[in-house]
Amino acid sequence: MKHMTRKATPHVNQNEGLIFEKSSAGKAAWKLPPLDVPDVDAAELLGTAERKDLGNMPEVSEIEIIRHFTRLSTWNYAIDLGMYPLGSCTMKYNPRVNEAVARVEGIANGHPYQPEKISQGALRILKTLSDCLIEITGMDAITLQPAAGAHGEMTGLLMVRAYHQAQGRPRKKVLIPDSAHGTNPATAAMVNYSVENLKSNAQGMVDVSALAAQMNEDVAALMLTNPNTLGVFEQEIHKIADILHAKGGLLYMDGANMNALVGKVRPGDFGVDLMHLNLHKTFSTPHGGGGPGSGPVAIKKKLEPFLPKPVLMTKADGTFGFDYDRPQSVGRVRAFYGNFGMFVRALAYIQANGPDGLRQTTEDAVLNANYIRKGLEGVYDLPYSTPSMHEVVFSDKVQAKKGVRTMDLAKRLIDYGFHPYTTAFPLIVPGALMIEPTESESKEEMDLFIEAMKSIAEEVEEDPQTVLDAPHSTRVSRLDETAAARKPILRWKPAL
């Protein structure tokens, strides 16, 4: 409590109702130019398909809309306000030049079907970004089509299936460590693979002997996050790859934690056959309150025939185009070519960094995580003493004795002016506190974070109720999630 105002001070913020509650007939925030063609009678053109009424759509003025959304925005925490240490989410700074270049006329307004001749600018961006990502991952080819990480996983497993099918049979199952993200098993199910759980060893890494025992010719692939969700680099990665490859299986890497590796080590060099990247994590495109993302999948040569179509190609005259003639392709996973606006931002990020900047970024991300680990060791339980890369996972074991759990600690952290870490994940750590500071935090900000976490630990000892009731300084206190789920209210309705 004594350190509470070092980072944050409560201040007045505006109340604001739902936009529908501000609406009244005749207000407008729009104006159309006069029609330069003859007006039409909609009833005549559309007949019974004509819509007469737009129900409860709002009618408000422009200033009300500006105030409405500005007020709402002030109720959010954001990277722009401070440290956002969500483990596995890589909440790093989102550079503003990325936003500026994504809005340049020909880039923002290019139509996906405009002729190739006048699309060379967009295609060159695709090509340049592809080349950079292939080099960064050490792979041979890439598709940018998937719209997010989980979509990339699906695309990857479709290629795994197609690859095995081409060898004679698709195989039956995918091995997934118990520390994996929930998207991994959900994706395997979408591609009709059964999921076999792989237990972690005492160091939080893949149990290599268990893997060897479980590996057989029914296994299509292992989906491995590296560094894993404990922030631990799989030191025996070469043995893991060898075990997979010896029985014809493929090593899929979930690249969610690529921020720990860029410029320091390349998955393609340690035996990975295919992997997805999250441009919205490692490559700084904004999370935007939950999206959009982008989940390119980088692959080794042997998987190239199975890439989703179309595939970007360089023609004999040096111009770029799309190749649709891909008989072994897994097909299309999305209309058009992917989240192009995110490619623009990711490329601008790579350009702003260059090889030296990307390496320094990775080093700083790992430095920051280890600094926090050092600062909080002994205060919070560290279930795995294996060295950390870009994130560190503690548990609430000590505080749980006082009845305070990871979610309570997280809620109290809000009062100190920080966004919480990731709670209760990975599943192999009961009561996990998963902390990923990223490279974007200064030493001062992290010192404040460490101080806040220590102060909360003291509060747990002295006055646990304060922590259990947190947050105290937000505009709403803890919300009743059970009621929300039991009788869902998923939309506004006018009062009768």
Next chain:
Amino acid sequence: MRYLPKSPGDRETMLKAMGLHSTDDLFVQIPAEYRLNRDLKIPRQMAESEIVDYFRQRSRENGEGFTSFLGAGAYSHYRPVIIDSLISRGEFLTAYTPYQAEISQGTLQSIFEFQTMICELTGMEVANASMYDGSTAAAEAVMMAVRLTGRRSVVVARTLHPEYREVLATYATHQGMPVSIANFRDDGRVNVEELEKAITSETAAVLIQSPNFFGTVEDVRAVAELAHKQGALLVVSIAEAVSLGIVEPPREADIIAMEAQSFGVPLGFGGPYCGVIATREKFVRQMPGRLVGQTVDKQGKRGFVLTLATREQHIRREKATSNICTNQALVALMVNIFMTVYGKVGLKELAKQNLAKTAYAAAQFAKHGKLLFTAAPRFNEFVISTSEDPYAINSRLLGHKVVGGLPLKKFYPELGNAALWCCTELTTRSAIDTAVGLVAESERSVRSAKDESDVEEEVTQ
């Protein structure tokens, strides 16, 4: 590096605090043989001014300054300025998925409003927080229908966007979902007789698009009757959201899979866009994607939370309704602001202008080329068949900085020289007249070439 907030001195102090000598000590766990001991071969570090120049250059190579008649699933509508003002606020732009409700009420309330407006516009009872895009939303909606009915096969109209059909085929392949296709009739609508034959007691879903890929409004009620008679669910895809301002929504549908790009989202060479799924309340527990619900805090104050998460991958893992995690939240916010700006009256007037421009253009083009599918209503797209190959016409139009309609033979070979044209409120009469003039010229030259060859033939005879 300008994004990194540490001085060399800071780094040294931090290393020292940890008892380390150099950064290399932090990476000891990576086996030495795999460590990269060279620079990545990527472009050198660039100044901000150089980055801006680079993308301006790419912009000039990318159709900057052209007038376009392209639609086909990606529509050019005016974007009110306040959309970018508001979504650029760091509190929206740089926030994560609103898992911590107490400090995410801004995002949560705006999604709740988004869900509400999507319901109002589609006539559905619930809508989710967004999907990747219209194509994946359609595929996920079909998989939802499979779960709801316990049946597996799907009947799809050939008038559904061809790339949406491709995406569905990809998703369906390994789900053991047989997909059959129903062709279209002379009026551009799906052939209901064919549909009726294709729908059986095994059919989980019938998937159509309205307005369909040709811009034609489908007879949703008739299709719904056929589907429901066999116990199948009707999934309707909407690719042109602005149509909802003046075209009756497909209220008879069980699930609507929408692409909301038209509502304030830049064309952006195909993405990011904003998919949405809307449906009936009774189906909500099989719906994929995030949902925001209203609740109260400990003091009874209204607030919003992510809800019904037991459908989702982070709880249910392989038994989840979908693997979707990241969605299109910031794009959904653009859509939300657009819907708020135009609102109840503006959306209707906006849609009406689209209707008028298109009616004018279709009538003008029809004087020279052949206007197809005239027997059914259309919204803002129409199909013109020309004597000359539309690719040839289009390359002449490019010389006038006009991008002509989308040649359809790639997707529908039997339509020959037909092209799909689109007009929105941004299409000016003079642009229409220019394009019509060039098509007229093409028709005249083909005709006179034909006349000449006829004369030649007569002479030789």
